[in-house]
Amino acid sequence: MSADTLVQVEGVSRYYGEHRAVDQLGFNVRRGEILGFLGPNGAGKTTTMQILCGVLAASSGSVSNAGPDIVDESFRAKRHLVYLPERPPLYRESLVDEYLYYCAALRRLPRARQGQAVASAKQRCGLGDAGGRLIGNLSKGYQQRVGIAQAIIHSPDVVILDEPTAGLDPNQIVEIRELIGELGGDHSVILSTHILPEVQSTCERVLIIHDGRLVLDETLDSLQNNAALNSVSVALRHPPAPEELQGLDGVREVVSLDPCRFRLHYRRDADTPTAVARAAVERDWGLYELVPQADSLEETFLRLTSGAPAQAARPA
Amino acid sequence: MMIIRIAMYELRRLFASPLAWLLLATIQFLAAMFFYVLLSRYLGAAQSHGDHGLTETVAAGTLQITGIIVLLITPFLTMRLFSDEQRSGTINLLFSSPVSVTELVLGKYLGVTLLLFMALVMVALMPLSLLPGTPLDLGLLAAGLLGLALLMLCFAAIGLFISTLTAQPVTAASATFAALFLLWVIHIAGSSAHGALAGVFAWLSLLRHFNALLRGVVSSVDVAYFLLLGSAFLLLSIWRLDAMRTHHW
Numbered sequence: 001m002s003a004d005t006l007v008q009v010e011g012v013s014r015y016y017g018e019h020r021a022v023d024q025l026g027f028n029v030r031r032g033e034i035l036g037f038l039g040p041n042g043a044g045k046t047t048t049m050q051i052l053c054g055v056l057a058a059s060s061g062s063v064s065n066a067g068p069d070i071v072d073e074s075f076r077a078k079r080h081l082v083y084l085p086e087r088p089p090l091y092r093e094s095l096v097d098e099y100l101y102y103c104a105a106l107r108r109l110p111r112a113r114q115g116q117a118v119a120s121a122k123q124r125c126g127l128g129d130a131g132g133r134l135i136g137n138l139s140k141g142y143q144q145r146v147g148i149a150q151a152i153i154h155s156p157d158v159v160i161l162d163e164p165t166a167g168l169d170p171n172q173i174v175e176i177r178e179l180i181g182e183l184g185g186d187h188s189v190i191l192s193t194h195i196l197p198e199v200q201s202t203c204e205r206v207l208i209i210h211d212g213r214l215v216l217d218e219t220l221d222s223l224q225n226n227a228a229l230n231s232v233s234v235a236l237r238h239p240p241a242p243e244e245l246q247g248l249d250g251v252r253e254v255v256s257l258d259p260c261r262f263r264l265h266y267r268r269d270a271d272t273p274t275a276v277a278r279a280a281v282e283r284d285w286g287l288y289e290l291v292p293q294a295d296s297l298e299e300t301f302l303r304l305t306s307g308a309p310a311q312a313a314r315p316a
Numbered sequence: 317m318m319i320i321r322i323a324m325y326e327l328r329r330l331f332a333s334p335l336a337w338l339l340l341a342t343i344q345f346l347a348a349m350f351f352y353v354l355l356s357r358y359l360g361a362a363q364s365h366g367d368h369g370l371t372e373t374v375a376a377g378t379l380q381i382t383g384i385i386v387l388l389i390t391p392f393l394t395m396r397l398f399s400d401e402q403r404s405g406t407i408n409l410l411f412s413s414p415v416s417v418t419e420l421v422l423g424k425y426l427g428v429t430l431l432l433f434m435a436l437v438m439v440a441l442m443p444l445s446l447l448p449g450t451p452l453d454l455g456l457l458a459a460g461l462l463g464l465a466l467l468m469l470c471f472a473a474i475g476l477f478i479s480t481l482t483a484q485p486v487t488a489a490s491a492t493f494a495a496l497f498l499l500w501v502i503h504i505a506g507s508s509a510h511g512a513l514a515g516v517f518a519w520l521s522l523l524r525h526f527n528a529l530l531r532g533v534v535s536s537v538d539v540a541y542f543l544l545l546g547s548a549f550l551l552l553s554i555w556r557l558d559a560m561r562t563h564h565w
Contacts, residue, residue: 055411057561082412089409093332098325105321106413150409 012061036203053083088147092136141172237286322423394475463529
């Protein structure tokens with residue numbers, strides 16, 4: 001294991017009775033990276049994360065955490081790594097400060113350092129003046145912040161966040177995403193979500209899991225570059241026959257979305273959007289929408305997780 | 317000390333909700349009512365009592381009633397211990413922290429028994445308030461208080477174990493009540509059975525061992541009964557929580 005690898009997962013499987021929730025999972029988490037962990041609902045994301053942080057034990061396989069195995073040396077391992085479930089584990093009847101001090105004690109921070117740890121966690125999560133408030137009375141966004149604050153209180157190496165923006169309003173989502181981005185510098189972050197733009201805006205590397213198997217482990221950059229085709233979506237008031245669109249420069253495939261709307265997949269080296277615009281003017285198609293589709297992640301996700309049985313991932 | 321830290325947080329959360337105050341008040345109110353009734357009955361018929369003393373009738377009587385009240389109240393205190401944690405997901409915080417299951421169980425147990433002991437002290441003050449006016453058999457009173465304390469330790473351990481079994485606090489409370497009540501009255505089954513079985517049922521009954529202590533008889537058998545029962549359920553709780561992490565169901 002290289003010095004940069006903080007968590008190494010090898011051949012981890014977990015069964016619930018007969019049901020296989022996670023099957024032979026293997027990947028690494030490197031220092032300081034933000035890792036997007038994607039998958040449809042029920043793919044095994046939460047189970048994997050619970051195994052990573054020691055809430056669940058794996059049926060087989062091993063999780064090593066910059067050294068110690070999570071089961072054998074769980075005390076030492078657990079201080080390096082922290083898990084924030086989708087519903088943050090908050091005691092509604094506690095005050096924010098009371099709760100954060102308790103979390104600091106649970107993580108075995110020495111009493112002398114607890115005050116400073118609580119203060120800096122609150123400051124980083126924008127909870128400066130909320131210390132004396134009852135957790136149950138906070139808004140959902142603030143509760144999420146308290147959840148993240150308790151997670152980073154003992155400065156763990158790895159923070160695992162399970163759908164941290166679920167149920168928040170758009171402003172809160174932006175704030176929480178910014179907070180996650182800031183965490184990236186000092187901690188490695190594993191971000192589980194099924195919101196693809198979230199991954200695109202915050203993560204550097206992405207894992208896709210489907211039916212308990214890892215089907216993709218790649219950096220976002222190489223994912224963008226490796227996409228075979230670009231695509232553009234076109235809306236026309238007087239649409240021509242699809243064959244006519246097919247004949248434009250570089251077009252490989254035309255998908256008819258509705259009578260007026262098409263998606264064109266074209267070769268990466270061709271300048272199809274310009275060709276479409278020029279043709280639309282010359283032949284009076286009534287072009288009113290021309291949107292480049294930069295969602296290679298979404299396409300990859302759909303291709304890998306819809307229908308067909310999962311296949312093993314290519315190495316990153 | 318992790319166990320004490322967990323116990324203190326548990327207590328503080330209990331007192332942050334109205335539940336703890338309400339239950340303490342209920343115990344105190346009911347015990348005081350029975351204390352008053354027993355005392356006035358004793359005063360009214362002081363001559364006819366003969367060899368029965370004040371401590372034996374009023375103090376022991378109050379403690380016995382308190383035992384029943386505690387039986388009714390404990391399920392509401394213990395139901396939250398682990399059921400609530402499972403339901404609200406806070407169990408994840410505990411499991412993912414570098415804290416052993418034993419520390420968790422003992423910490424929570426200590427928290428809830430401290431609350432029960434507060435009730436014990438409050439109830440003990442009532443017979444002790446007679447002390448300026450009349451001599452009391454302090455040895456007898458001490459034995460009775462020991463009995464009540466052991467009873468509380470035992471009830472709390474059973475309630476704690478049952479709260480690890482379900483994520484529904486109400487289910488935990490009803491099951492705890494059923495279990496405690498069964499242990500309380502199981503000597504009735506003993507009186508109708510025959511031979512060795514009758515002895516087993518009678519020995520299992522909480523009431524029998526509690527009554528012996530209330531009579532002032534501190535025998536190691538009775539004390540051992542409570543301690544064994546209590547530690548057995550604590551051990552079961554630890555096993556059960558460990559299994560929640562490792563078993564594959």
